Amino acid sequence: MSALLGLDKVGKTFARGGLFSSRRVEAVKEVSFALRDETPEIFTVIGESGSGKSTLARMILGIHAPSSGSIRLAGQDVATYERRAFMAKVQPIFQNPFEAFNPLKQLDRYLFMTAERFGEATDRKAAEGRADEALKQVGLSLAEIAGRFPHELSGGQLQRVAIARALVARPRLIVADEPVSMVDASLRMSIVNLFGRLRDDLGLSIIYITHDLATAYYISDRLIIMQKGVVVEEGPARAVLSAPSHPYSRQLRDAVLTPDSAGAFRGGYPPKAVPASGAKP
Amino acid sequence: MSAAPDQTPVLQVHDLQAHFRTRYFGVNREVRAVDGVTFDVRRNEIYGLAGESSSGKTTLVKTIAGLLKPPLEMVGGSARFSFLPEWDAIGRAPPEVVRRIRWRHLSYIMQGSMNVLNPLRRIRHSFRDFAWRHLGGSKAEFDARAAAHLERVKLDPSVLAAYPHELSGGMRQRVTIALATICKPEFVIADEPTTALDVIVQKDVLGMIRSIQQEMGSSVLFITHDMGVQAALTDRLGIMYAGRLVEDGETPEIFERPLHPYTRHLIASLPRIGDVKQREGLDGTPPSLAAPPPGCRFHPRCPLAMPVCATTVPAMVETLPGHRAACHAVNPGAAA
Numbered sequence: 001m002s003a004l005l006g007l008d009k010v011g012k013t014f015a016r017g018g019l020f021s022s023r024r025v026e027a028v029k030e031v032s033f034a035l036r037d038e039t040p041e042i043f044t045v046i047g048e049s050g051s052g053k054s055t056l057a058r059m060i061l062g063i064h065a066p067s068s069g070s071i072r073l074a075g076q077d078v079a080t081y082e083r084r085a086f087m088a089k090v091q092p093i094f095q096n097p098f099e100a101f102n103p104l105k106q107l108d109r110y111l112f113m114t115a116e117r118f119g120e121a122t123d124r125k126a127a128e129g130r131a132d133e134a135l136k137q138v139g140l141s142l143a144e145i146a147g148r149f150p151h152e153l154s155g156g157q158l159q160r161v162a163i164a165r166a167l168v169a170r171p172r173l174i175v176a177d178e179p180v181s182m183v184d185a186s187l188r189m190s191i192v193n194l195f196g197r198l199r200d201d202l203g204l205s206i207i208y209i210t211h212d213l214a215t216a217y218y219i220s221d222r223l224i225i226m227q228k229g230v231v232v233e234e235g236p237a238r239a240v241l242s243a244p245s246h247p248y249s250r251q252l253r254d255a256v257l258t259p260d261s262a263g264a265f266r267g268g269y270p271p272k273a274v275p276a277s278g279a280k281p
Numbered sequence: 282m283s284a285a286p287d288q289t290p291v292l293q294v295h296d297l298q299a300h301f302r303t304r305y306f307g308v309n310r311e312v313r314a315v316d317g318v319t320f321d322v323r324r325n326e327i328y329g330l331a332g333e334s335s336s337g338k339t340t341l342v343k344t345i346a347g348l349l350k351p352p353l354e355m356v357g358g359s360a361r362f363s364f365l366p367e368w369d370a371i372g373r374a375p376p377e378v379v380r381r382i383r384w385r386h387l388s389y390i391m392q393g394s395m396n397v398l399n400p401l402r403r404i405r406h407s408f409r410d411f412a413w414r415h416l417g418g419s420k421a422e423f424d425a426r427a428a429a430h431l432e433r434v435k436l437d438p439s440v441l442a443a444y445p446h447e448l449s450g451g452m453r454q455r456v457t458i459a460l461a462t463i464c465k466p467e468f469v470i471a472d473e474p475t476t477a478l479d480v481i482v483q484k485d486v487l488g489m490i491r492s493i494q495q496e497m498g499s500s501v502l503f504i505t506h507d508m509g510v511q512a513a514l515t516d517r518l519g520i521m522y523a524g525r526l527v528e529d530g531e532t533p534e535i536f537e538r539p540l541h542p543y544t545r546h547l548i549a550s551l552p553r554i555g556d557v558k559q560r561e562g563l564d565g566t567p568p569s570l571a572a573p574p575p576g577c578r579f580h581p582r583c584p585l586a587m588p589v590c591a592t593t594v595p596a597m598v599e600t601l602p603g604h605r606a607a608c609h610a611v612n613p614g615a616a617a
Contacts, residue, residue: 048479048480048481049450049479154566155334156562156566157566184333184334184566184567185333185506185508185547185550186333186543186546186547186550186562186563186582187562187563187566188550188562189550189552189560189561189562190561190562190563190564191562192552192560192562193559193560193561193562211479211480213554214551214552214553214554215552217552217553217554217555218552218557218560238557241554242554242555251481252480252481253554255480255481255483255484256480256509256554257480257484257487257507257509257510257512258509258512258551258553258554259508259509259512259536259548259551259553260512260553261509261512261513262512262513262532262533262536263513263533264513264514265487265488265490265491265492265513265514266491266495
């Protein structure tokens with residue numbers, strides 16, 4: 001029973017203001033959870049803007065050092081890793097694929113660079129092999145992507161390339177920060193289903209950061225709900241979202257609008273209760 | 282159900298076409314962002330427009346509101362408002378007529394509240410800049426009116442003295458709603474007004490838009506790609522795909538009996554809490570509007586595609602009472 005990732009009372013405090021009026025903002029307070037090595041899972045972090053979910057992601061990726069507590073990857077403190085060895089194990093996927101890629105750079109170059117830096121590919125041929133393999137895992141191929149620039153692809157395709165780039169390094173863990181919020185509605189579920197396949201077929205663990213409760217319910221195994229840097233509720237995704245116990249989780253769940261919410265606002269303000277989407281008919 | 286919306290249309294859009302045209306070094310490019318859209322918005326209703334990014338929603342409302350800037354041009358068709366019967370589109374009316382109409386009869390709620398509110402001026406001054414000339418009266422009278430109106434969106438009158446950065450995102454969006462409705466316009470265009478907000482705040486703001494709309498009896502054209510929001514807020518709903526309207530009708534009817542395969546997919550693919558059924562994305566990608574596919578623009582991705590779909594543009598036909606769709610599989614033999 002070894003932990004792939006273990007967070008122990010992780011906190012992050014930012015200092016704001018200048019020399020004379022410094023204020024301290026606690027973005028993340030005492031967050032603890034662990035992902036098991038032998039059971040790959042999609043672990044969801046739910047929160048609204050300002051809840052600290054992106055700060056948490058950045059700490060797991062080693063971009064920020066935690067102010068308190070420790071983050072351990074495969075038993076070793078993240079801060080003590082050599083950067084390349086770390087990035088070969090943990091890879092990020094960002095929210096907006098149009099911002100993640102340089103518009104003047106061909107997409108395949110990102111894949112080759114990742115293969116050479118973190119994927120132990122020693123020559124171009126090996127890098128191409130790795131890139132093609134990763135692209136096939138996301139339903140694309142190197143023949144389709146080679147020489148293409150970001151503007152030639154749609155948002156959904158581009159996000160697939162971003163996922164393939166992460167897979168090139170053959171990581172153990174992927175940290176995905178709002179990966180589908182910029183993807184067109186008709187393609188969103190293909191990306192979400194892709195995460196499920198990566199977990200089931202490749203045995204990858206994924207930290208899925210989102211504010212969308214419906215996709216979290218659909219795809220994730222466990223989740224935590226964060227409010228102002230604090231974890232207010234955690235547990236198996238479907239159990240928590242079907243019957244949230246913390247008032248904030250309930251408030252979030254009740255604010256989700258679904259096709260079943262027809263006419264919810266006809267009564268004017270304050271709106272009458274939106275039918276809870278988890279309620280049995 | 283509330284009282285049935287008045288059937289007389291406030292806005293009649295007929296076969297509207299708006300293209301982006303560029304001419305550089307003798308090379309002409311034309312992007313048909315809105316191509317032959319026809320629909321009505323009735324008095325006292327919220328009409329929703331749904332569609333993916335680059336489906337032409339925003340270009341459509343810009344054209345309707347007369348906010349045309351090159352390279353965007355209105356190429357054909359009409360968008361007639363009941364309060365401006367002499368002109369077949371605001372964009373074709375002279376500037377002094379447009380100035381009289383704007384804000385008094387037609388106002389907007391934009392996505393980014395920070396783009397509307399001047400960051401260097403107090404909210405009070407933004408109100409004066411936008412609405413004083415339309416409402417008249419002394420400065421004190423106007424300020425009192427603005428304060429009273431802010432209370433309708435549950436904001437304290439002290440907000441008038443604040444700068445935009447001192448307010449939260451939800452409060453700012455409520456200020457822009459108050460700003461857009463203080464002149465009691467007949468028609469309000471809301472372009473993704475809640476997309477940047479958190480879900481709990483979003484629910485509040487949507488309730489606010491509905492209650493003010495009901496109080497004034499005005500019409501709202503509400504744009505969002507979020508089908509959950511469309512279901513909860515709108516009375517009628519139009520679905521856009523690649524610059525064309527593919528379906529429209531009463532919102533509950535569309536969610537119960539979607540006709541167009543694209544609409545069916547949009548609704549079926551929405552995950553819901555409490556439902557573990559497998560959801561699928563749609564293969565392929567939305568077409569480029571610079572070179573759209575011939576015939577029905579959805580046919581390369583459509584599960585029901587037939588040979589006719591690749592050659593003939595389907596007409597928008599009233600398939601069920603009050604429920605139109607543009608699809609050869611649903612309306613055999615109806616060509617545009």
